Every structure is written in structure tokens, then in C-alpha cells.
Amino acid sequence: MDGVMQWPRRHVLGGMLAAGAVAASGGRLAAQGKKPSGTVTIWVGSWWAPQVPLTQKLWQADYPDVQLAFEPLPINGYLDKFSTAALGGTPPDIIDVDTTWVSTVAAKGLLQPLDDVAAKLDVSDISKAVWNAGRFKGVQYAIPARGGPEVYYYNKTVFDKAGVPYPQAGWTHDDLVAIARKLTIKGEQYGMGVPADLSDPSNVLSFFCPILWYFGGDFLTPDEKAPAINTPEAVKAITYWSDFYVKYGAAPEGTPNFSTTRDLMPLFEANKVGLISSSSNTFDALLQKPNVKWGAVLAPDKINRAGGWTMGVPVGAKNPDGAKLFLAWLARPEIQAQVMNRFPASLKARKLPPWNEPKWQIFVEAEPDARSVPSVAGWFEMQTAILTNLQKVLVKQMTPQQAADASAAEMKRIIADNA
Amino acid sequence: MSLSRATPGRLGGGAPREADLPLRQSWRARWREWGPGYMLVAPAVVLILLMMLYPVLQTLYFSVSRVQLPSFRTTFVGLDNFARILSSPDTLPLAQRTLVWVAGIVVFRISLGLAAALVFNARVPGTVWLRALVILPWTIPSVVGANLWRWIFQTDSGVLNQSLRAWGLESWALNWLGSPDTAMLAVIVAYGWAGFPFVMLLILARLQGVPQELYEAARIDGANAWQLFRYITLPSLKSVLVVALILEIVSGLNSFDTLVIMTGGGPAKATQIWGLEIYKTGFGAFNLGVASALSVLMFIAVLVVFVFYGAASRAAQRQRREGLA
Numbered sequence: 220m221d222g223v224m225q226w227p228r229r230h231v232l233g234g235m236l237a238a239g240a241v242a243a244s245g246g247r248l249a250a251q252g253k254k255p256s257g258t259v260t261i262w263v264g265s266w267w268a269p270q271v272p273l274t275q276k277l278w279q280a281d282y283p284d285v286q287l288a289f290e291p292l293p294i295n296g297y298l299d300k301f302s303t304a305a306l307g308g309t310p311p312d313i314i315d316v317d318t319t320w321v322s323t324v325a326a327k328g329l330l331q332p333l334d335d336v337a338a339k340l341d342v343s344d345i346s347k348a349v350w351n352a353g354r355f356k357g358v359q360y361a362i363p364a365r366g367g368p369e370v371y372y373y374n375k376t377v378f379d380k381a382g383v384p385y386p387q388a389g390w391t392h393d394d395l396v397a398i399a400r401k402l403t404i405k406g407e408q409y410g411m412g413v414p415a416d417l418s419d420p421s422n423v424l425s426f427f428c429p430i431l432w433y434f435g436g437d438f439l440t441p442d443e444k445a446p447a448i449n450t451p452e453a454v455k456a457i458t459y460w461s462d463f464y465v466k467y468g469a470a471p472e473g474t475p476n477f478s479t480t481r482d483l484m485p486l487f488e489a490n491k492v493g494l495i496s497s498s499s500n501t502f503d504a505l506l507q508k509p510n511v512k513w514g515a516v517l518a519p520d521k522i523n524r525a526g527g528w529t530m531g532v533p534v535g536a537k538n539p540d541g542a543k544l545f546l547a548w549l550a551r552p553e554i555q556a557q558v559m560n561r562f563p564a565s566l567k568a569r570k571l572p573p574w575n576e577p578k579w580q581i582f583v584e585a586e587p588d589a590r591s592v593p594s595v596a597g598w599f600e601m602q603t604a605i606l607t608n609l610q611k612v613l614v615k616q617m618t619p620q621q622a623a624d625a626s627a628a629e630m631k632r633i634i635a636d637n638a
Numbered sequence: 639m640s641l642s643r644a645t646p647g648r649l650g651g652g653a654p655r656e657a658d659l660p661l662r663q664s665w666r667a668r669w670r671e672w673g674p675g676y677m678l679v680a681p682a683v684v685l686i687l688l689m690m691l692y693p694v695l696q697t698l699y700f701s702v703s704r705v706q707l708p709s710f711r712t713t714f715v716g717l718d719n720f721a722r723i724l725s726s727p728d729t730l731p732l733a734q735r736t737l738v739w740v741a742g743i744v745v746f747r748i749s750l751g752l753a754a755a756l757v758f759n760a761r762v763p764g765t766v767w768l769r770a771l772v773i774l775p776w777t778i779p780s781v782v783g784a785n786l787w788r789w790i791f792q793t794d795s796g797v798l799n800q801s802l803r804a805w806g807l808e809s810w811a812l813n814w815l816g817s818p819d820t821a822m823l824a825v826i827v828a829y830g831w832a833g834f835p836f837v838m839l840l841i842l843a844r845l846q847g848v849p850q851e852l853y854e855a856a857r858i859d860g861a862n863a864w865q866l867f868r869y870i871t872l873p874s875l876k877s878v879l880v881v882a883l884i885l886e887i888v889s890g891l892n893s894f895d896t897l898v899i900m901t902g903g904g905p906a907k908a909t910q911i912w913g914l915e916i917y918k919t920g921f922g923a924f925n926l927g928v929a930s931a932l933s934v935l936m937f938i939a940v941l942v943v944f945v946f947y948g949a950a951s952r953a954a955q956r957q958r959r960e961g962l963a
Binding site for chain 1: 708792795817904923
């Protein structure tokens with residue numbers, strides 16, 4: 220006896236095993252050449268809500284025997300809801316996951332390998348950065364639907380009020396600081412929206428990662444076996460990032476508790492914030508606000524984080540065959556071009572209406588410069604540790620060096636825990 | 639006395655002695671009286687025990703294990719998880735924040751609940767509708783309430799700071815949720831607001847049962863308003879206040895959604911309390927072993943509270959019986 224035993228999880232995860240039985244029977248059905256049927260439950264971000272009727276209509280035309288049940292959820296706490304449901308044995312059939320989450324949930328065995336689906340797809344048609352973010356240890360665990368290069372949005376009213384020219388492609392990180400400072404009129408408007416709230420970590424990374432990479436820093440060493448967040452380059456990046464708030468006061472007062480969607484977007488729309496860094500999510504949202512005068516520009520020094528959303532099939536999904544059928548269907552360029560209301564992951568879909576319109580070309584231009592966060596086990600815990608320490612710099616509990624060292628120590632432990 | 643009569647006969651296995659008969663008759667009589675009742679409630683009792691005991695036992699087991707997902711395969715690690723928690727430099731601040739949170743909730747809710755109950759017990763004409771209005775915070779879903787308060791406390795464009803600035807109180811417009819110095823206070827106000835009507839109802843119900851003759855007699859003796867409160871109202875409320883205190887301690891320890899929505903435990907962990915730490919450890923870091931160990935430690939704390947709750951309940955019952963008598 221080595222002290223290892225199997226907890227009678229039948230009692231704990233009866234539902235999960237029952238679902239597994241259903242999954243197994245579904246697999247047998249597929250092997251027998253029978254068509255999938257039943258309902259496919261799909262958890263997606265709230266931005267999907269307007270697209271659900273169209274998606275269901277197009278799907279029904281192709282697969283009348285399988286029903287799609289979409290459940291759009293708010294971004295705040297999204298991953299928590301999924302992990303709770305997955306561990307409780309009641310996951311959906313498909314979960315739409317942010318690219319930064321895939322490795323964490325895949326490493327814990329909560330997602331099914333999708334190499335069989337991937338084998339049927341034209342991988343060269345899919346954004347490389349998002350595709351790679353769906354892989355963990357050489358196995359495909361999620362199929363991309365939404366591409367996510369980051370760009371900068373600027374509020375023309377805020378710029379005009381401060382008499383500052385709009386940023387142009389080719390601007391630098393030095394320009395960014397100078398512009399943010401010039402735009403700031405304390406108590407009235409602020410130059411840069413700096414997200415720092417842990418409830419929406421992806422958007423915090425969207426602003427922080429390009430800065431880290433610009434200064435030559437990174438989260439992990441190239442072999443991804445040790446932290447690199449406390450190198451001199453990374454410390455410079457943390458200093459640059461926090462100075463917007465701590466040194467220059469060029470970010471809103473509530474910054475340590477601000478997220479992009481809940482706080483910075485409303486402030487941007489209210490002409491209180493001049494610049495925010497975000498994905499096509501914000502582009503679409505701003506298109507719905509005709510009263511806001513805005514523009515978009517490539518990130519300074521052209522470095523940006525490859526965001527995006529990918530769809531996985533959780534372990535315990537009740538209808539995995541139907542789920543895989545949907546993933547393959549959604550990967551078709553003509554379908555993705557129609558049903559997505561955010562920048563699609565399919566390169567061919569981007570050449571179809573409405574994505575071939577000039578206004579979307581900025582994302583096509585940003586794509587080659589997009590980089591992904593590490594796809595390693597425990598990444599979500601690592602980023603929580605890093606972001607918590609970054610918050611401590613903002614509230615002056617730590618210096619950038621102390622935050623970097625504390626983050627590195629926690630990352631080291633997390634790497635050891637997941638080894 | 640009963641033991642000395644019953645034990646020899648039973649152990650010996652022989653014929654019952656004469657002295658045992660009254661006791662056996664007594665058991666039979668008791669069984670005839672209570673047996674059917676026990677049998678009727680037995681299935682429910684067994685079910686409740688299973689539902690309560692199973693998760694507790696599982697948590698206890700996980701707390702001494704390393705749990706691998708998604709199979710829930712466990713490896714016995716002894717007290718390693720507890721050692722890791724207790725040796726962490728974050729644990730003491732976490733416990734301190736939890737204590738501050740619970741104390742803040744209790745003080746805020748009971749103070750506000752008591753004040754509101756005293757006002758409504760005064761039976762001022764036209765305040766019936768106000769009573770319904772005051773109960774509103776209790777009826778609003780916690781998610782809605784938390785988002786509402788997050789909006790109120792928003793530093794740059796929140797209602798509170800905008801109002802303070804408009805009134806010329808610029809220095810009072812603080813970084814409520816963005817500063818570790820004020821974030822805890824802000825979430826305590828929000829959570830306290832949501833729950834004080836319950837305390838008010840508890841106290842009001844008791845207040846309305848206090849005989850008016852006591853007040854009349856005291857007034858004849860020349861007691862002033864403070865003395866009426868100090869020597870009649872407060873002693874009458876003692877039992878219900880103790881119950882409210884214990885319920886609010888438990889509520890504070892279990893609170894979760896308000897904190898997650900308003901601050902997520904930040905900034906810089908300023909509002910991260912024990913319950914939130916359990917959740918983040920279990921479902922963010924997926925470390926069910928350490929999360930279970932944290933739960934066991936909190937369970938012990940709650941158990942202590944419940945021991946006091948049991949004593950308080952018995953005291954309240956006794957007081958009610960004496961009151962009826």
C-alpha cells in the first residue's frame with residue numbers, strides 16, 4: 220500500500236459518471252454510423268446573446284435532430300461557474316473559454332481531448348495564436364471561435380478637450396505615457412484606463428502583457444519550468460505599468476478595483492477616460508454607442524496580447540458527439556462569419572462579410588504581432604498571484620521589485636504543486 | 639439508582655428481579671407513548687444525518703489528502719495541508735480580516751436592527767408603510783444589492799462621491815473600494831444593509847411582547863427614557879439579541895457573494911476573508927485538499943459558535959416559559 224486510494228467518488232460524482240455512460244453510448248452511436256441527437260448545452264459569454272437565434276436557425280437547417288441550448292453568462296466569475304459545475308458533475312456539453320484558461324482546466328482533466336475534431340479541420344485557416352492557446356502538452360483541448368488581438372481605443376472627446384493629437388500607428392510606449400499624462404485633468408478625465416480587478420483577469424493581462432514583453436520580460440523562462448517575472452526587465456515593466464496610477468495619477472482613482480467591462484468602459488463612454496486597451500469585444504460595443512466619438516489604433520510598438528475564445532467539451536458532458544458536431548460546424552468559415560459578433564478565429568471568415576469591411580482590418584493588422592500567455596498547468600493560479608501582487612504595488616503596499624519577487628516565489632510553488 | 643437496579647439483572651441474563659419491573663414498565667410505557675413518533679420521523683432523521691454527515695466526513699478526509707482531479711483520487715498526506723495553512727504568512731492576516739469582517743457585520747446589523755425596531759415599536763402613526771420599505775434590502779437578491787453598492791461606492795463616478803463633491807465635501811470622497819483602508823468598511827456597510835431588516839424583525843417581535851404595564855409602572859416611579867430602555871427594554875431583549883448575535887456571526891463567516899461582486903477579495907487581499915479563501919483555493923487553484931483543511935478550521939470555529947447558540951437558545955426558551963408562567 221502506497222497510501223493512495225480511490226475515494227468512492229461514485230457517491231460524489233454520480234451525475235458525472237452517468238454522463239460518462241451517456242457519453243460512451245454516444246460514442247457507440249457514432250461508431251455505428253448513427254447521427255447524434257438530443258440537446259447540446261452551450262455556455263458562452265454574454266456577448267453571444269444577440270447571436271443565439273441566428274445560430275440556432277442556421278444550425279437547425281443543417282442538423283434538425285440536434286437542439287442547441289445556449290446559456291449566455293456574464294464574464295465576471297465565468298470560470299468559477301464552470302469549474303464549480305464541472306467538479307460537481309453537471310457541466311455543459313460545450314464551454315466557451317478564454318484562451319488564458321484552457322491550460323488550467325485541461326491540466327486538471329476537466330476538458331476532453333479534441334484531437335479527433337482537430338483532425339477534421341483546416342488548421343491553416345485558424346488564427347495560429349488562438350489555436351495554440353487551445354493546446355496543452357501537445358493535445359488540442361479547445362477549438363477557437365473568436366480571435367482576439369488587442370488594440371487601443373481612444374476617446375476623441377477626451378483628446379480634443381486636452382488638445383492632444385490622436386495616436387497614430389507606429390506610436391511607442393514613451394508616447395503612450397506622454398499622451399496619458401497630457402490627457403489627465405485630475406477629477407475630470409484620465410489618460411489611461413488601467414484594469415486591475417481580479418474578477419476579470421484577462422483584461423488586466425491585455426494591458427499588462429504587452430508592456431512586459433516590450434521591456435523584454437516574460438512570465439516564465441523559455442522552458443516554462445521556472446518563473447521569470449522578477450528579472451530586471453520584468454521589474455521595469457511592472458514599474459512602467461504601475462506608474463500610470465502611482466506616479467503620474469493618469470489612471471482613474473478607483474483603478475485597483477476596476478475592471479474593463481464594469482468600470483473602464485462606462486468611464487470611456489462617459490468621456491472620462493482617454494485610452495483603453497481591449498479586443499474586438501470593445502469594438503462591437505462601441506459601435507452600438509453612436510454618441511461616443513472614438514477611434515482605434517494598433518498597440519504601441521505593435522506588441523499585443525493574443526486574446527480570444529475557444530470552445531471545449533468538458534469531461535462529463537452529456538452529449539459529446541453533438542458537441543463535437545457543433546464545434547466542427549462552427550469552424551466552417553461561412554458559418555463563423557455569420558454567427559460571430561466578435562472578430563472570428565477563422566482567417567477565411569475574416570474575408571467574408573461583414574468582417575471584410577475596412578473597419579475590421581485593424582484586427583487583421585494586429586494579428587501577426589499578437590503573443591499568448593504561457594499554456595502551462597496552474598496558469599490561472601499564477602496569474603491570480605501576479606495580479607494580486609500588482610494590486611499591492613498600486614496601493615503602495617509593495618515596490619515593483621517586491622511584487623515581482625513575491626510573484627516569483629508563488630509561481631515557483633505553483634509549478635512544484637503541478638509538477 | 640436506576641443503574642444499580644437494572645445492571646445486575648441484565649448482565650446476569652436470568653429472570654428479571656422484582657426491582658427491575660417498574661423500570662421495564664416505564665420503558666414500555668415510554669415506547670408506547672413515543673415509539674410511533676420516533677418511527678415516523680426516523681427516515682427524515684436518517685436522511686438529514688446522511689446529508690449533513692457525508693459532506694462533513696468527505697471534507698475531513700480530503701483535508702488530510704492530496705486530491706487529484708477530475709477523478710478525486712486521494713493520497714493520504716497526514717496533516718500536511720494544515721501545516722501548510724498554519725505556516726503560511728498569509729494565514730494570520732486572513733484570520734484577522736475575517737474577525738474584523740464578522741465583528742463589523744454583527745455590530746452594524748444589530749445596531750441598525752435595534753434602532754429600527756425601537757423606532758417602529760414606538761407606533762408612530764403613518765410608519766406602517768415605512769416598515770415595509772425598511773424590509774426591502776432583505777428582499778433584494780444579494781447579487782443585485784452588491785452591484786448596487788459597488789456602483790454607489792465607485793470612486794470616480796459613484797453616487798456617494800458625486801454627492802459628497804457636489805456638497806463641497808471633497809475630502810470625504812474617498813477611494814472606497816480601491817483602497818485597502820476603506821474597502822472593508824464599504825463591503826461591511828453593503829452586507830450589513832442587506833441583512834439588518836432580519837435582525838430588526840427579530841427584535842421587533844420580541845419588543846411587542848414586552849408588557850406595557852412594566853413601562854407604566856416604571857414611569858409612575860419616575861423613570862426617564864434611558865432608564866426605561868436600560869432596565870426594561872434591554873433585559874427583555876437579552877435572549878433575542880444573543881440569538882441574533884450568533885446567527886449574524888454564522889452569516890458573516892459564510893458570506894461570499896457580496897465580497898466576490900464588490901471587490902473579489904481585493905484590493906491587495908484587503909477584503910479576502912476565510913470563506914472566500916476556501917472558494918479560491920478550491921475552485922481557482924483546484925487544490926481541494928488545502929481548501930478542505932481551511933474548511934475544517936472554519937468548521938471548528940463555527941462549531942464553537944453553535945455551542946454558544948445552543949446555550950443561548952435554551953436560555954431563551956427558559957425565559958419564554960418563565961414569561962408565560
